[in-house]
Amino acid sequence: MIEIFTDGACSGNPGPGGWGALLRWNGHEKELSGGEKETTNNRMEMMAVIKALEALKKPSVVSLYTDSQYVQKGVTEWMAGWKAKGWPKRIKNKDLWLQIDSLIARHEVDFHWVKGHAGHPENERVDKLAVAAIPKG
Secondary structure (H helix, E strand, C coil), rough: CHHHHHEEEEECCEEEEEEEEEECCCCCCEEEEEEEEEECCCHHHHHHHHHHHCCCCCCCCCEEEEEEEEHHHHHHHHHHHHHCCCCCCCCCCCHHHHHHHHHHHEEEEEEEECCCCCHHHHHHHHHHHHHHCCCCC
8 A cells, every 4th residue: 555645836826836745655755746837726736646646666556645625526526527528628627637547547546635734744744845846936
């Protein structure tokens, strides 16, 4: 079982943004982060999930924790309907939803929502990674 914690941050929405992820397996941890000059908070939340799942070297059982209801509900509630309708053009961030769909097909992923900025240690940690990754200037 691999635990993944993800978060995204934006300075302005849209504006410069960053994402952070923590992967934990068998006593080992790996931090990932990155940013974009012009993006949205939702896109950064999604990029954290994408980059974390891309970092897995083989099909895995994953518990993924996010403070984004957008990401959690997108995967667990909305995506099945989008797929059944052939991925309608009107879906916001469709490019990233398609990447997430492709990545979760390779793994057994359970998505969990955690309240952000509420003292959850790993969520606070990935929030700091995301904020630090926001491009300056």
